[in-house]
Amino acid sequence: MNAVACRYYDGKSSRRKAAALTFTDAGDLIVDGAELEERLVYRDVRIPNRVADTPRFIHLPDGAVCEVQDNDALDELRVRLRRDDPEPRRDRFWRLVHRLDSTWRGAAAALAVVATVMYSFTRWGAPAVASLVVATTPQEAEALLGQNGLNLLRQLEVLETSALEPNRRNDLLAAFEEMKREAGVEHADLQFYSLGAPNAFALPGGTVVVTDELVEFAEHDEEIIAVLAHELGHVEGRHVLRSMAQRSTLLALWTAVTGDVSLAALSVLGPDQLIAQSYSRDFERAADEFAADYLLRAGVSPTRLGDILERLERESGTGSFPTWLSSHPAAADRARSAMERAGDRDEPGP
Amino acid sequence: MKDDAGPVDPGGESPASPPEFPSQSAAETSSQTRQLRFTGDGREYFRIWIVNVALTLLTLGIYSAWAKVRARRYLYGNVWLGDDAFDYTANPVAILRGRVVLLLVLVPVSLAQRVSILYYYAALLVLMPLVPWVVVRARSFHMRNSRHRSLAFDFSGRYWDAAVWYPLSWAASIVTLGLVRPLTVFGRDRFLVTESSFGNRTFGFTGRxxxxxxxxxxxxxxxxxxxxxxxxxxxxxxxxxxxxxxxxxxxxxxxxxxxxxxxxxxxxxxxxxxxxxxxxxxxxxxxxSSRLGGNEFSLTLSFPTMLWLYASNAAAIVTTFGLFIPFARIRFLRYVVGEFRVLQREDPDAYEAGDRQSVGATGAEAAGEFGLEIGI
Missing domain, CATH: 1.10.287 (Helix Hairpins)
Incomplete structure (x- = not known):
């Protein structure tokens, strides 16, 4: 019977001895060689599983160690000795793992599994987790987050004090209060700032910011109402918080998988942008729907939102952006779907 | 990358003999310089890594402990001093247990954060006394499971010494606006090195x-x-x-x-x-600045090369959505391990085993989680 060359260490010193290793029919391991004083027999020895072609160190019950570098010979010897006995389940599992990770076909299968799981998690898992997070986050914590963001923008003088006439402001505030009451949204407040460009956005915690420039840009008050309704839709869905939760859930998963926060952060940097954009488009659609519903109830044409968005887009020249790259569905799409919605609803009943 | 710098472990002694199971004679003890070799291959390691990730996802994370051991065994098994590779012997079950305990501690802490930020800080304060314990356990676990020529490394640092060089020295650095920071890092390094051992021999430290x-x-x-x-x-x-x-x-x-x-x-x-x-x-x-008996070590890494390695690895990881991670590790280790030299003045056969008892992995896992891992 062939033996496998090994290096024998007695477990007491770093001195090594050349030896040969083989198994008896009963599965006992025998170490023997000219440099050893006697033939050594061990029962119940566990052969470590194979990792690529790295040396295998067999740790023997008395603390001695047998190092085998010829992995193929060791595997062959074990297969031959097993004869008809079934292979222990543990060994079979590790042989399968070795087959997977020593061939490109196995690696491709693993890659397919990883891609599928990551995609499904992004698509369904993360939003579900985010809903849970959003539901359990106290309103005060969210408001604090929004307040910090707002303070930062003001400190950096990105946002400056509004120069709107008090009357104009009060009219819009009153309209916003009415909208809140009608739509049943509790935590929301409207603030005006000057930014240098027409814009409106919702912060976590329910603060909606509208810029002076947007108020001036609007050709009709109903357009401002439409934008406010859209932003209130973001507040109602707690979209900013939800988006943050979805993205950090993905980071957490990848950190758990790679076992290193900095490596995981680097890995999700690229996909994060794409994913954030795609989540964000979902949110825009939800806010558009919320706005259209409200506007119909309030007797305002939902096309007002599409109108002002389209003009804004023309003005700033972002219309040529492909939809999948932009966080907002193209204004033309939104105007169209708003009109379809208005068409559906406006049909006179019997 | 840091935690897998592990295989650059101290004190491997190599025979002055040709490969292929030579017989050892204790006569070859004249001093000579030996370089560590790294034989890991990016593609091979990528396959191991991606199968690890897939199995970890499929088992809802349970396999991660086995994955860690398998990846480490690959890296250690490809670091050679002469014709002896390193051996990583951690028990995956111990690592899994450590991770479960860690989860049981961290989940309530992050829940506390959701209730009130004050609870969160209180929880961190309560956990502070655990830091030295985690440091000591992590390093012991790491060292005791690293072997060369069948002998294990060890770390025998004690709780109060670790308490001085971790939480207390952090406090000192904050109070002095960082002025004593270099001094505390020096003290920490001396603590880490002089409490480490290979077999029955302890490492020495000559740093200033x-x-x-x-x-x-x-x-x-x-x-x-x-x-x-x-x-x-x-x-x-x-x-x-x-x-x-x-x-x-x-x-x-x-x-x-x-x-x-x-x-x-x-x-x-x-x-x-x-x-x-x-x-x-x-x-x-x-x-x-480290010594092991009469043996000295030398590691010289060039700033431009390291800068290039870190920057290009980071860029490649970002653009491949993380798939480059295993290649990045291999590139990194190939350079760092390849620059490591041992000036050998002692007979590599003459080391004897030290006393040891097994150490749980909770500390090691916590250390990895908090980025405390010291990967010597």
Missing amino acids: PGPYYRMYVITAVVVGVLYVGGVFFVLLVVVGRSMATGADPGTAAPDMGAFMIGTLAIVGLVMLFVAAYLRTRLLCYRWN
Whole structure:
């Protein structure tokens, strides 16, 4: 019977001895060689599983160690000795793992599994987790987050004090209060700032910011109402918080998988942008729907939102952006779907 | 990458004999310099890594402990001193147990954060006394499961020493505005090295505080310049863009994106410098000041090479959505391990086993989680 060359260490010193290793029919391991004083027999020895072609160190019950570098010979010897006995389940599992990770076909299968799981998690898992997070986050914590963001923008003088006439402001505030009451949204407040460009956005915690420039840009008050309704839709869905939760859930998963926060952060940097954009488009659609519903109830044409968005887009020249790259569905799409919605609803009943 | 610098472990002794199971004679003890060799292959390691990730996902994370051992065994088994590779012997079940305990501690802490930030700080304060324990256990677990020529490394640091060099020295650094930081890092390194051993031999440390001060002063100056210059530049860009920006009523605040990206870029640059300069120099200095009996070590890493390795690895990881991670590790180890030299004055056969008892992995896992891992 062939033996496998090994290096024998007695477990007491770093001195090594050349030896040969083989198994008896009963599965006992025998170490023997000219440099050893006697033939050594061990029962119940566990052969470590194979990792690529790295040396295998067999740790023997008395603390001695047998190092085998010829992995193929060791595997062959074990297969031959097993004869008809079934292979222990543990060994079979590790042989399968070795087959997977020593061939490109196995690696491709693993890659397919990883891609599928990551995609499904992004698509369904993360939003579900985010809903849970959003539901359990106290309103005060969210408001604090929004307040910090707002303070930062003001400190950096990105946002400056509004120069709107008090009357104009009060009219819009009153309209916003009415909208809140009608739509049943509790935590929301409207603030005006000057930014240098027409814009409106919702912060976590329910603060909606509208810029002076947007108020001036609007050709009709109903357009401002439409934008406010859209932003209130973001507040109602707690979209900013939800988006943050979805993205950090993905980071957490990848950190758990790679076992290193900095490596995981680097890995999700690229996909994060794409994913954030795609989540964000979902949110825009939800806010558009919320706005259209409200506007119909309030007797305002939902096309007002599409109108002002389209003009804004023309003005700033972002219309040529492909939809999948932009966080907002193209204004033309939104105007169209708003009109379809208005068409559906406006049909006179019997 | 840091935690897998593990295989660059101390004190491997190699025979002065040709490969292929030579018989050892104790006569070859004249001093000679030996280089560590790294034979890991990026493609081979990628396959092991991706199968590990897949099995971890399919088993809802349970396999991660076995995955860690398998990956480490691959890396250790490809680090050679002469014709002896290193051996990693951690028990995956111990690692899994450590991770479960860690989860049981961390989940309530992060829940506390959701209830009130005050509870969160209270929880962190309560956990502080655990830090020295975690440090000691992590290092013991790591060292006792690293072997060379069948003998294990060991770490015998005690709780109160670790308490001095971890939480208490952090406090001292804060109180003195960082002035004693280099001194405490020196003390920490001496603690880590002199409590380490291979077989029955203990490591010695010949480092002095002076070089630590030099490294930290250079780092502070460069990071200061990067930070001030970077913030100024970002503000310029953000303010400039917000003046000219187009309208886009949406969820996100205007130019918060640009601001965040700018801030991230500065943080990234600072981290890159700290990794390529400070961490590298600290690693080299610690090794160059370490002794094992009559053996000395030498590790010289060049700043431009490390900068290039870190920057190109980071860029490749970002663009491949993380698939480059295994290749990045191999590239990194090939350079670092290849530069490691051992000046051997002792008979590699003459080491004897030390006393040891097994150490749980909870500390090791917690250390990995908190980025405390010291990967010598």
